[in-house]
Amino acid sequence: MRVLVTGHLGYIGTVMVPMLLAEGFDVVGLDSDLYERSTFGEGIVNVPNVKKDLRDVELSDLRGFDAVIHLAGLSNDPLGDLNPNLTYDINHLGSVRLAELSKKAGVRRFVFSSSCSNYGAGGEDLLNEESAFNPVTPYGISKVRVEQDVSKMADSGFSPTFLRNATAFGVSPRLRFDLVLNNLTAWAFTTGKVFIKSDGTPWRPIVHIADISRAFIAVLKAPIEAAHNQAFNVARNEDNYRIRELADIVKATVPDTVIEYAKDAGPDKRCYRVDSTKILKTLPYFKPAWDARKGAEELLKAYRNVGLKLDDFEGPKYKRIDHIKMLLSSGRLGPDLRWKTTS
Numbered sequence: 001m002r003v004l005v006t007g008h009l010g011y012i013g014t015v016m017v018p019m020l021l022a023e024g025f026d027v028v029g030l031d032s033d034l035y036e037r038s039t040f041g042e043g044i045v046n047v048p049n050v051k052k053d054l055r056d057v058e059l060s061d062l063r064g065f066d067a068v069i070h071l072a073g074l075s076n077d078p079l080g081d082l083n084p085n086l087t088y089d090i091n092h093l094g095s096v097r098l099a100e101l102s103k104k105a106g107v108r109r110f111v112f113s114s115s116c117s118n119y120g121a122g123g124e125d126l127l128n129e130e131s132a133f134n135p136v137t138p139y140g141i142s143k144v145r146v147e148q149d150v151s152k153m154a155d156s157g158f159s160p161t162f163l164r165n166a167t168a169f170g171v172s173p174r175l176r177f178d179l180v181l182n183n184l185t186a187w188a189f190t191t192g193k194v195f196i197k198s199d200g201t202p203w204r205p206i207v208h209i210a211d212i213s214r215a216f217i218a219v220l221k222a223p224i225e226a227a228h229n230q231a232f233n234v235a236r237n238e239d240n241y242r243i244r245e246l247a248d249i250v251k252a253t254v255p256d257t258v259i260e261y262a263k264d265a266g267p268d269k270r271c272y273r274v275d276s277t278k279i280l281k282t283l284p285y286f287k288p289a290w291d292a293r294k295g296a297e298e299l300l301k302a303y304r305n306v307g308l309k310l311d312d313f314e315g316p317k318y319k320r321i322d323h324i325k326m327l328l329s330s331g332r333l334g335p336d337l338r339w340k341t342t343s
Contacts, residue, residue: 001220002026004065004107006054006098007072009033009044012113014173016069016213018045023217030054030061031072032339034327038318040175041306053338054094062105069216070098071113074139074337075176075320082321084138086337091142092149099150103158110160111219112150113212115143116205116233118164122272124203126240129164129231129278136269147231154229161219161227165212166205166235166274169295171302177313178320181206181246181292185299188254190310197262200244202271205235208290218285232279236288240273246292253296 008029029049054072073091117140135141169181187195215234316322327333
């Protein structure tokens, strides 16, 4: 199967591509590579690729592929809040246009990297794929809109699937430190403090990026009718945690640490628990292998190996929003987040 992976040079993509290759898929990437100067640790596995903004994809870029795995987009809430109109332009309209061109090019499967942030202010209830959307950020709203618009395109020749990933964690060549377990472990390792920026009460389901990758592979391996125009929560039911519970796991993993709450820390309106029974029953190739404790141990080892410092992950090299602001201020990116100069 020939697969185009958009966003193949991002946090998830740099882990997913080697896993796809190991499963025998013929992989091509497409990415504008905004974070080319933010590589963490070991290098990136190279595949044939097109360096192009998602909004500039052409029909010719999509011909000859059996499937598109769509990961590309502005990747978190702070980036989404930087310019909400750009978030909708890239994450929503760019994704819908990609799906339309994919269908026109004869691509049969379209697997979209959605998010459990669709549920937003979900409260205490365990939410399944039929639960109401309640997004609270431009990022979450954009994901909901893509699902709603692309699902209408489904027919006998075009089969979209929507994987609603829980909050990701784990080590990657394009590591993100804005994700809760990655961030808590980084603070603990560099300062001795497990630093919580909320009051610790919000619920959050979490999932390792290798397990996210396994979910995408499981969709491609499944009979097309099993995942046709379906949404799946990507996590395990036992991996719904309150933020304070994740802090306890990090404290138990990183020696000589204490838990500290930010001054005036309050509840985060993003609070949701998800039921992931459907994916485990429907896609037999999806066999998640990670939990929070194992993930914290992996992160700690990686941070030790590179000698991580607080300024590294709180500064513009790895912090997504600060890195984009640096590229904007230096004139390398235009206000529309397209490259203005060659790297």
